[in-house]
Amino acid sequence: MSIQYEVEQLSDSYGVADSFPKDFGYGEEEADIEDSPAPSDSKPRILLMGLRRSGKSSIQKVVFHKMSPNETLFLESTNKIYKDDISSSSFVNFQIWDFPGQVDFFDPTFDYEMIFRGTGALIFVIDAQDDYVEALSRLHLTVSRAYRVNPEINFEVFIHKVDGLSDDHKIETQRDIHQRANDDLVDASLEKLHLSFYLTSIYDHSIFEAFSKVVQKLIPQLPTLENLLNIFISNSGIEKAFLFDVVSKIYIATDSSPVDMQSYELCCDMIDVVIDVSCIYGLKEDGSGSAYDKESMAIIKLNNTTVLYLKEVTKFLALVCILREESFERKGLIDYNFHCFRKAIHEVFEVGVSTPRSAGPQAMGSPCSKAVALNGTPRNTI
Numbered sequence: 001m002s003i004q005y006e007v008e009q010l011s012d013s014y015g016v017a018d019s020f021p022k023d024f025g026y027g028e029e030e031a032d033i034e035d036s037p038a039p040s041d042s043k044p045r046i047l048l049m050g051l052r053r054s055g056k057s058s059i060q061k062v063v064f065h066k067m068s069p070n071e072t073l074f075l076e077s078t079n080k081i082y083k084d085d086i087s088s089s090s091f092v093n094f095q096i097w098d099f100p101g102q103v104d105f106f107d108p109t110f111d112y113e114m115i116f117r118g119t120g121a122l123i124f125v126i127d128a129q130d131d132y133v134e135a136l137s138r139l140h141l142t143v144s145r146a147y148r149v150n151p152e153i154n155f156e157v158f159i160h161k162v163d164g165l166s167d168d169h170k171i172e173t174q175r176d177i178h179q180r181a182n183d184d185l186v187d188a189s190l191e192k193l194h195l196s197f198y199l200t201s202i203y204d205h206s207i208f209e210a211f212s213k214v215v216q217k218l219i220p221q222l223p224t225l226e227n228l229l230n231i232f233i234s235n236s237g238i239e240k241a242f243l244f245d246v247v248s249k250i251y252i253a254t255d256s257s258p259v260d261m262q263s264y265e266l267c268c269d270m271i272d273v274v275i276d277v278s279c280i281y282g283l284k285e286d287g288s289g290s291a292y293d294k295e296s297m298a299i300i301k302l303n304n305t306t307v308l309y310l311k312e313v314t315k316f317l318a319l320v321c322i323l324r325e326e327s328f329e330r331k332g333l334i335d336y337n338f339h340c341f342r343k344a345i346h347e348v349f350e351v352g353v354s355t356p357r358s359a360g361p362q363a364m365g366s367p368c369s370k371a372v373a374l375n376g377t378p379r380n381t382i
């Protein structure tokens with residue numbers, strides 16, 4: 001497909017350019033299991049667990065550190081809990097804890113109660129290319145322990161490395177894992193424990209999509225954001241709109257029309273193009289400035305009468321829309337509506353600026369008091 005694009009005014013101010021596009025300079029720390037901080041001191045967290053070599057570190061590196069999938073072949077085995085605090089450069093305000101495959105719940109130095117108490121989501125990664133019997137028993141042990149400590153945790157199962165499987169095999173594997181995992185829960189009288197399943201691979205966009213869904217469940221403002229997006233698109237003749245976390249390409253919200261993978265991939269690719277072009281041509285001559293800032297916007301006209309429109313919303317968020325060429329003729333209206341939309345989004349997150357972000361496992365992003373009030377945003381706001 002031939003792509004015509006215009007990228008406008010990508011200049012400085014947010015100061016993330018130095019690290020775009022490879023590494024966004026996330027703070028990171030390694031810690032022994034024993035010296036994990038108390039939950040009150042720590043950020044809400046997402047745990048990555050699973051057997052050795054199931055792909056946990058690869059997921060973290062590909063999604064949050066822009067590592068290319070092929071480079072993960074050279075990743076060494078994780079020996080300690082690896083804590084990755086991504087909140088300094090991403091809207092997604094949490095710590096990801098990557099566990100070594102062999103975590104032993106019976107090890108007295110492993111304070112799993114403390115770890116699970118401050119957890120928002122537990123992602124259990126199963127290697128779909130391997131025999132998964134052991135992984136299933138580990139999954140059961142892990143989620144049942146975690147549930148007893150903190151029933152509020154969202155339990156997410158990534159059936160991972162599905163790139164090596166045929167479509168039929170994928171469906172069959174998912175059905176089988178789903179069935180066996182839930183049977184184990186029923187046998188243990190844990191019917192209330194809900195597991196969500198995703199087919200993932202680092203070699204396509206499925207891992208970003210799955211992570212988007214995991215993160216969305218932890219954003220208290222989600223209904224407000226969806227509502228605002230619905231109002232925005234219906235008044236602007238837009239077909240689909242995603243609110244993206246630019247650094248990770250996780251979409252933190254979209255309008256309520258169904259998401260098709262192609263649209264999502266198209267929007268992800270647009271972010272890559274914009275950031276890459278901006279890194280090359282948008283910085284100052286001495287290399288200072290940023291690849292993404294207040295002025296960031298781009299229009300890409302495809303040869304099938306579709307237009308992609310990207311605009312900066314906040315320091316970390318961008319709105320990416322898909323619309324028909326005819327609708328884009330009313331660009332003035334779209335821009336006006338966008339202006340109102342952007343203002344509303346800033347109001348939703350305004351409270352977060354003055355309030356500490358480590359409010360608790362469910363307080364991803366920012367606190368939600370204002371968000372709740374805005375859930376019923378009147379139509380004429382946008």
Ligand SMILES: Nc1nc2c(ncn2[C@@H]2O[C@H](COP(=O)(O)OP(=O)(O)OP(=O)(O)O)[C@@H](O)[C@H]2O)c(=O)[nH]1
Binds near residue numbers: 053058059099102200
């Ligand atoms: N085919 C395929 N291979 C993958 C995928 N994700 C990870 N891998 C490979 O799986 C191997 C293990 O990945 P790691 O990320 O080190 O696994 P881990 O779970 O962190 O392993 P430990 O640190 O030992 O617990 C690497 O060679 C990766 O390249 C995937 O989606 N598809």
